Amino acid sequence: MPKDHGIGAAQKRREDVRFLTGAGQYTDDISVYGQTYCAFLRSDVAHGTIKSIDTSDAEAMPGVLRIFTGKDFEGIGGLPCGWQVTDKHGEPMKEPGHPVLAQGKVRHVGDPFAAVIAETLEEARDAAEAIVYDIEELPAVVNMKAALEEGAVKVHDDLSDNLCYDWQFGSDQADVDKAFAEAAHVTTLELVNNRLVANPMEPRVALGEYNRANDESTLYTTSQNPHVIRLLMGAFVLGIPEHKLRVVAPDVGGGFGTKIFHYAEEAFVTFASRQLNRPVKWTSTRSEAFMSDAHGRDHVTKIELALDAENNFTGLRTDTLANMGAYLSTFSSSIPTWLHGTLMAGNYKTPAIQVNVKAVFTNTVPVDAYRGAGRPEATFQLERLVDKAARELGVDPIALRRQNFIDSFPYATPVAVEYDTGDYVATMDKLEEMIDRQGFEARREESRKRGKLRGLGVNCYIEACGIAPSNLVGQLGARAGLYDAATVRVNATGSISVMVGAHSHGQGHETAFPQVVAEMLGIDESMIDIVHGDTSKIPFGMGTYGSRSLAVCGSAMVRATEKIINKAKKIASHLLEAAEADIELKDGQFTVAGTDKSVAWGDVTLAAYVPHNYPLEEIEPGLEETAFYDPSNFTYPSGAYACEVEVDPETGRVEILSFAAADDFGNVVNPMIVEGQVHGGIAQGIGQAMLENCVYDENGQLLSASYMDYAMPRAEDVPFFQVDHSCATPCTHNPLGVKGCGEAGAIGSPPAVVNAVLDALNAGGMTVDHIDMPLSPHRVWKAMQG
Amino acid sequence: MTKVTMTVNGKAVSKEVSGNTLMTEFLRDALHLTGTHVGCDTSQCGACVIHVDGKSVKACTMFAAEAEGAEVVTIEGMANPDGSLSVIQQAFQDHHGLQCGFCTPGMVMTAAKLLEENPSPSEHEIRDYLEGNICRCTGYHNIVKAIMAASGQDVSGIAAE
Numbered sequence: 001m002p003k004d005h006g007i008g009a010a011q012k013r014r015e016d017v018r019f020l021t022g023a024g025q026y027t028d029d030i031s032v033y034g035q036t037y038c039a040f041l042r043s044d045v046a047h048g049t050i051k052s053i054d055t056s057d058a059e060a061m062p063g064v065l066r067i068f069t070g071k072d073f074e075g076i077g078g079l080p081c082g083w084q085v086t087d088k089h090g091e092p093m094k095e096p097g098h099p100v101l102a103q104g105k106v107r108h109v110g111d112p113f114a115a116v117i118a119e120t121l122e123e124a125r126d127a128a129e130a131i132v133y134d135i136e137e138l139p140a141v142v143n144m145k146a147a148l149e150e151g152a153v154k155v156h157d158d159l160s161d162n163l164c165y166d167w168q169f170g171s172d173q174a175d176v177d178k179a180f181a182e183a184a185h186v187t188t189l190e191l192v193n194n195r196l197v198a199n200p201m202e203p204r205v206a207l208g209e210y211n212r213a214n215d216e217s218t219l220y221t222t223s224q225n226p227h228v229i230r231l232l233m234g235a236f237v238l239g240i241p242e243h244k245l246r247v248v249a250p251d252v253g254g255g256f257g258t259k260i261f262h263y264a265e266e267a268f269v270t271f272a273s274r275q276l277n278r279p280v281k282w283t284s285t286r287s288e289a290f291m292s293d294a295h296g297r298d299h300v301t302k303i304e305l306a307l308d309a310e311n312n313f314t315g316l317r318t319d320t321l322a323n324m325g326a327y328l329s330t331f332s333s334s335i336p337t338w339l340h341g342t343l344m345a346g347n348y349k350t351p352a353i354q355v356n357v358k359a360v361f362t363n364t365v366p367v368d369a370y371r372g373a374g375r376p377e378a379t380f381q382l383e384r385l386v387d388k389a390a391r392e393l394g395v396d397p398i399a400l401r402r403q404n405f406i407d408s409f410p411y412a413t414p415v416a417v418e419y420d421t422g423d424y425v426a427t428m429d430k431l432e433e434m435i436d437r438q439g440f441e442a443r444r445e446e447s448r449k450r451g452k453l454r455g456l457g458v459n460c461y462i463e464a465c466g467i468a469p470s471n472l473v474g475q476l477g478a479r480a481g482l483y484d485a486a487t488v489r490v491n492a493t494g495s496i497s498v499m500v501g502a503h504s505h506g507q508g509h510e511t512a513f514p515q516v517v518a519e520m521l522g523i524d525e526s527m528i529d530i531v532h533g534d535t536s537k538i539p540f541g542m543g544t545y546g547s548r549s550l551a552v553c554g555s556a557m558v559r560a561t562e563k564i565i566n567k568a569k570k571i572a573s574h575l576l577e578a579a580e581a582d583i584e585l586k587d588g589q590f591t592v593a594g595t596d597k598s599v600a601w602g603d604v605t606l607a608a609y610v611p612h613n614y615p616l617e618e619i620e621p622g623l624e625e626t627a628f629y630d631p632s633n634f635t636y637p638s639g640a641y642a643c644e645v646e647v648d649p650e651t652g653r654v655e656i657l658s659f660a661a662a663d664d665f666g667n668v669v670n671p672m673i674v675e676g677q678v679h680g681g682i683a684q685g686i687g688q689a690m691l692e693n694c695v696y697d698e699n700g701q702l703l704s705a706s707y708m709d710y711a712m713p714r715a716e717d718v719p720f721f722q723v724d725h726s727c728a729t730p731c732t733h734n735p736l737g738v739k740g741c742g743e744a745g746a747i748g749s750p751p752a753v754v755n756a757v758l759d760a761l762n763a764g765g766m767t768v769d770h771i772d773m774p775l776s777p778h779r780v781w782k783a784m785q786g
Numbered sequence: 787m788t789k790v791t792m793t794v795n796g797k798a799v800s801k802e803v804s805g806n807t808l809m810t811e812f813l814r815d816a817l818h819l820t821g822t823h824v825g826c827d828t829s830q831c832g833a834c835v836i837h838v839d840g841k842s843v844k845a846c847t848m849f850a851a852e853a854e855g856a857e858v859v860t861i862e863g864m865a866n867p868d869g870s871l872s873v874i875q876q877a878f879q880d881h882h883g884l885q886c887g888f889c890t891p892g893m894v895m896t897a898a899k900l901l902e903e904n905p906s907p908s909e910h911e912i913r914d915y916l917e918g919n920i921c922r923c924t925g926y927h928n929i930v931k932a933i934m935a936a937s938g939q940d941v942s943g944i945a946a947e
C-alpha cells in the first residue's frame with residue numbers, strides 16, 4: 001500500500017490550485033501604485049564604440065520621466081562575478097568590468113546602453129526608439145578559436161587578450177602521460193556542446209519600489225535566490241545596506257539556472273526607482289530574453305581515452321574551450337571548471353585524469369549555468385567517448401561500461417571528489433530490464449523491414465548536487481557560502497510556518513517540504529505551510545539551483561524541526577511530570593514511555609505560548625527554531641539512460657521511439673514530483689540533442705532570437721518516458737538521505753540520443769563516428785553521405 | 787480611444803481602449819485578470835490562450851477592440867460554479883500536469899477546446915493539438931496523460947515499466 005502521508009507519499013501539489021485557476025502571482029502580475037515603465041535600448045551590433053547618445057528629442061516625448069545612459073552609472077559598481085577561478089599558473093582569472101548600462105563600448109547584441117522611464121510602457125518604448133545615437137561598429141569576435149589567435153579583436157581593450165583563464169586540474173601530468181604512452185588503444189573524439197537558451201516560459205521581470213519614509217527599497221524579481229540578489233546588488237552594485245533592501249521573488253515561472261544570476265535590469269530598476277521616487281517596472285519580451293538572459297553550454301572539446309589490452313580505462317585527457325560571452329555572468333567561471341572538471345571520472349574507475357579548460361571572451365551574450373551546468377558537458381563528452389571506444393574495439397558498449405564501473409564506495413576520484421554512495425550495476429540492470437534489451441534485435445529487424453534504421457543508445461551519468469561545504473568552495477574561489485537555512489515557526493494552536501531559503505519555481509516545495517516536517521512530528525501536512533521567496537520573511541538562504549533544495553535546505557529544515565522536537569519534549573515532560581528522556585513523540589502525541597499518559601501536540605504548543613504551567617526557569621516561552629545547514633560533501637545522483645530511435649535513411653529524420661531512465665536519487669520524499677522533474681529534464685536533454693541551437697553569424701548577429709528560429713521541444717517531439725528511481729542508495733551525509741533530482745534528466749539524456757542515432761547508422765552499414773548536436777535531419781543526412 | 791463592451795467569464799465589462807491595445811493587455815492590465823500569461827512576442831508559446839465566442843484564440847494576436855460584443859472565457863472562468871476545479875483542471879492536478887504553472891492557463895484552455903472537439907483523443911492527437919503550446923517544465927508527459935485522463939481514458943498503463 002503506497003503511503004499517503006509523510007515522506008514517500010505521492011501527494012498532489014497544493015500550489016497547483018492557484019496555478020490552475022489563474023490565481024498565481026508572478027512578478028509581472030504585481031503592479032504597485034504610481035508604477036512607471038522601463039524600456040531598454042539595446043545594441044544591435046555585436047561590438048562597437050559609443051560615439052554619442054542624444055536623448056533630448058526622446059526626453060521631450062509624452063509621458064517620458066527620465067532617460068538614463070551609462071554615464072549615470074559612473075562611479076557605481078558593476079555586476080560582480082561570484083567565483084574567482086585561479087588558472088594553472090596560479091594567476092587569478094581576468095575579470096572585466098560589467099557596467100549596468102554600457103559605457104564607452106557595446107560588446108554583444110542586446111547589451112543595454114540606455115533606458116527610458118515613462119508613465120506607460122508604450123511611451124517608454126516609443127521614446128527608446130527616438131533616442132539618437134552613434135555607435136561605430138567594430139569587428140566582432142565570435143568563434144572561440146579565432147578569439148584566442150594572436151592579434152584577435154579584443155572584447156575588452158583593457159585586457160591583454162580574450163583568454164579569461166587557462167585552467168588545469170586532475171592527476172599528475174606524469175601519470176596521465178604514462179597511461180597514454182602505455183595504452184593498448186586510445187580513442188579520441190572532438191565535439192561541440194551546443195549553445196542553448198534556457199527559455200523558462202516566464203520571461204524575466206523586475207519591479208523596483210522605493211519608500212522614502214524609511215529609505216527602503218523593494219525589488220520584485222523573477223529569481224531563484226532572492227538573498228543572493230540582495231547581497232550582490234546591495235553590497236556590490238548599488239551600495240544599499242541589506243536592512244534597507246528587500247528582495248521578493250514571488251511565483252516564478254521556471255528558472256533552469258538562468259534566473260540565478262544578478263542581472264543589469266534588476267539593479268537598474270532599483271536604482272531608477274530611488275532616483276525618481278516612483279516604482280519602475282521592466283518586463284522582458286521574449287526577443288529581449290534571447291539577447292539578455294545568460295545562455296548555457298557552448299563548449300568545444302577534444303577528449304581522449306586510454307585503455308589497456310583488457311579494455312580497462314587507464315587514462316583520460318580532455319581539452320575544452322568554454323565560451324564566457326562578453327562579460328562574466330554571476331557563476332559563469334565556475335561552470336566549466338569546478339562543476340565540469342570534477343565530474344570527468346563519471347561512473348568509471350579511470351585512475352589518471354587531466355582536465356584542461358580555456359575560458360574565452362567573445363562578443364556574445366554571457367554564458368552561465370543552464371540545467372545541469374557543467375555536468376551535462378562532462379557527461380556528454382565521456383559517454384560519447386566510451387561509446388566510440390566500444391565501437392572501435394568491437395565490444396558491447398554496455399559491457400565496456402560495466403567492466404569499468406566504480407564498484408566500491410566511498411570512492412575518491414582523481415578529480416578531487418569523493419562519491420559517498422552509488423550502485424551503477426543496479427541502475428544498469430534496471431535499465432536493461434526496462435528497455436527489454438533482449439528484444440532489441442527483433443525490433444531492429446522489424447524497422448528494417450519498413451525501410452527504417454533503428455538504433456539503441458545507452459549511457460550512464462554521475463552528477464554532483466548541493467555544492468558544499470562552504471569552507472572548501474571558498475578555497476576553490478567561491479565568493480559565497482553554500483549552506484541554506486530554515487526557520488520552523490510553530491504557532492500557539494499547533495499550525496506551523498516553515499520559512500525556507502530555497503525557492504520553488506516549479507519544484508513543488510510547498511507540497512514536498514511539509515511532508516518532511518509532518519513525518520517528523522506525526523501531524524497532518526495541512527497544518528504546515530512553506531514560506532519562501534521574500535527576504536523580509538525568510539532566513540538568509542542561498543536559494544535553489546544545482547538540485548540542492550531538499551539536500552541542503554531540506555536538511556536545515558530537519559535540523560530546525562529536531563530543535564523544535566527537543567524543546568517540545570521538555571515542555572511535554574513538564575506537563576506530564578515525567579523525565580524528559582522518557583517522552584516519546586508519535587502521531588502528534590507526546591507519551592511517557594510505557595504508560596498511557598500523554599499530551600497532544602496542540603497542548604504542548606499552546607503551553608509554549610500561554611506559559612502558565614511552564615518551566616520558565618529552564619526554557620524560554622515560544623516555539624520557533626532556525627537552523628543553517630552546510631553540507632559536508634556534494635551528493636552524487638547517478639543513473640543509466642536509454643533511447644531508442646528510428647532514422648529515415650532517405651531524409652535523415654530521426655524519430656525518438658522511447659526513452660527510459662533508471663535513476664538513483666537516494667531517498668525520495670514525493671515520487672510524483674521526482675518523476676515530473678525527470679520528465680522535464682529529459683525533454684530539455686532531447687531538445688538539446690535534437691532541436692535547440694543558439695546560433696550567431698560571424699558578425700555576432702544572433703540568428704536564433706525567437707521561437708521562429710530557436711526550436712523548442714513541443715509535445716510531438718517527445719514520447720512518453722519510462723522512469724524509475726527504485727535503485728536507491730541513500731546519501732550518507734545528510735539527514736534525509738536525499739541526493740537531488742532536478743538536473744539528472746538534462747544531464748543524462750543527450751548522449752543516449754546521439755548514441756542511439758549513431759548505433760542506427762553504423763548498424764545500417766555506414767561508418768559515422770560522431771554528429772554534433774542538434775541532430776537535425778540535414779546533419780544526419782549529411783553524415784550518412786559520408 | 788474607443789469603448790469596448792464584452793462578456794468576460796460571464797460578466798459584462800465595458801472599458802475605453804486604444805486601437806492597438808492587445809487582448810492580453812486588456813485582460814491583464816484593465817481587468818486585472820492576470821491568469822492569461824504572455825510568454826513570447828511571436829504568437830508561438832500559447833501561454834495566452836483564451837476562448838472567444840467558443841473558439842480558442844491566442845490573446846496576444848488579437849486587439850481588445852476586436853472582441854467587441856464577444857463572449858470571452860479565460861482561465862479564471864474555468865472552475866466549476868462552486869469554485870471547485872473543473873474536470874480538466876482536476877486532471878492536471880491529479881496527474882502532475884504542471885510545475886511552474888506559467889504555461890498552464892494556456893494548456894488548460896487548449897485542452898478544454900480539444901476535448902470539446904474530440905471527446906476521446908489519442909496520444910498522438912493530443913500531442914498534435916498542443917502544437918501551439920510550449921511547456922518548458924513537464925516534458926509534456928503528464929500534460930498528455932492528464933488530458934487523456936480528463937477524457938475518461940484509463941492512463942494507469944502509460945509508460946509502465
Ligand code: FES
Pocket residue numbers: 823824825826827828829830831832833834835844845846847
Ligand atoms: S504570448 Fe506567446 S503565443 Fe501569445
Ligand code: FES
Pocket residue numbers: 201253254506883884885886887888889890920921922923924
Ligand atoms: S509548467 Fe512550467 S512551462 Fe509548463
